[in-house]
Amino acid sequence: QKEVEQNSGPLSVPEGAIASLNCTYSDRGSQSFFWYRQYSGKSPELIMFIYSNGDKEDGRFTAQLNKASQYVSLLIRDSQPSDSATYLCAVYTGGFKTIFGAGTRLFVKA
Amino acid sequence: GAGVSQSPSNKVTEKGKDVELRCDPISGHTALYWYRQSLGQGLEFLIYFQGNSAPDKSGLPSDRFSAERTGGSVSTLTIQRTQQEDSAVYLCASSLGHNTEAFFGQGTRLTVV
Numbered sequence: 001q002k003e004v005e006q007n008s009g010p011l012s013v014p015e016g017a018i019a020s021l022n023c024t025y026s027d028r029g030s031q032s033f034f035w036y037r038q039y040s041g042k043s044p045e046l047i048m049f050i051y052s053n054g055d056k057e058d059g060r061f062t063a064q065l066n067k068a069s070q071y072v073s074l075l076i077r078d079s080q081p082s083d084s085a086t087y088l089c090a091v092y093t094g095g096f097k098t099i100f101g102a103g104t105r106l107f108v109k110a
Numbered sequence: 111g112a113g114v115s116q117s118p119s120n121k122v123t124e125k126g127k128d129v130e131l132r133c134d135p136i137s138g139h140t141a142l143y144w145y146r147q148s149l150g151q152g153l154e155f156l157i158y159f160q161g162n163s164a165p166d167k168s169g170l171p172s173d174r175f176s177a178e179r180t181g182g183s184v185s186t187l188t189i190q191r192t193q194q195e196d197s198a199v200y201l202c203a204s205s206l207g208h209n210t211e212a213f214f215g216q217g218t219r220l221t222v223v
Contacts, residue, residue: 006152032209043201043214044153088152092209097166098143102152 003027004091006101014109019076021087021104026070029094033065033072036088038103044088048074079108112136114215116202122221123192131187131218135204143203143212144177144187153201159185192222 005024013019021035032051036044050056050063050072062075072091076083089101115134123129135142140161145153155169159179170176174192179185189196199219203212 034211043216045214046211049211090212095166096160097155097158098212099155100145100153 002101003093003099004089004101006087006089006104008102008104010105010107012107012109013079015079015081017079017108019079019083019106019108021074021076021089021106023072023074023089023091023101024070025072025089025091025093025099027091027093027095028067028070030067030070030091031094032092033063034090034092034098035061035063035074036090036100038086038088040085044100076106079106081108081110084108114202114204114213116200116215116218118218119216120219120221122223125194125222126191128188128190129192129220131189131200131202131220133185133187133202133204133215135183135185135202136213137183139204139206139213140182141205141207141210141212142179142185143205144185145201145203146198147201147217148198156187156200189220192220194222196220197222 035048038044048063050065056063060077064073086103088103117132142159144156157177158166174190177187199217201217203214205212
């Protein structure tokens with residue numbers, strides 16, 4: 001079992017729709033959870049982080065964390081073509097290092 | 111510098127040669143990571159430095175790979191006797207602590223021919 005798992009996609013949504021990206025992790029000692037966005041040919045950049053169970057909202061983005069289910073998700077409301085990218089889930093594990101998932105490719109169709 | 115700096119940005123090398131990749135983290139960042147990203151793939155953890163602690167080398171794929179971090183700042187990743195499967199983008203990231211946002215450099219694209 002991989003430490004951090006994501007559906008590779010691609011996930012295709014129409015412009016204006018909600019995109020839902022999911023991530024599961026194996027280490028119950030994991031403490032912090034991050035979502036990075038990576039445009040093609042570019043380096044990842046942080047868009048959201050979450051430490052506590054529940055929802056955290058920032059503009060069009062909402063991160064959701066459920067530690068009991070070892071599940072973290074990212075919702076993108078009113079998706080725009082500029083949101084088309086690969087979204088990487090990252091987990092700071094009980095092993096004291098940050099592990100990335102393989103990423104989910106998102107396409108937002110105009 | 112303002113961000114994480116990696117050099118070279120591109121490196122083409124012949125199979126069997128050694129290569130050295132450099133990472134200059136953001137000043138004051140104690141944590142430094144090396145990741146590898148093959149085309150269309152996610153980030154593969156290689157090695158992690160945190161302050162003066164012994165590095166976590168658990169992600170290094172073989173003994174041909176090694177890394178060091180001098181003076182708690184600049185890091186070099188060395189790949190000996192390169193193989194074609196080593197071709198990838200090597201990304202370095204640094205963060206203030208072990209549990210905070212990681213800032214990435216632009217990566218070194220390594221091509222082994």
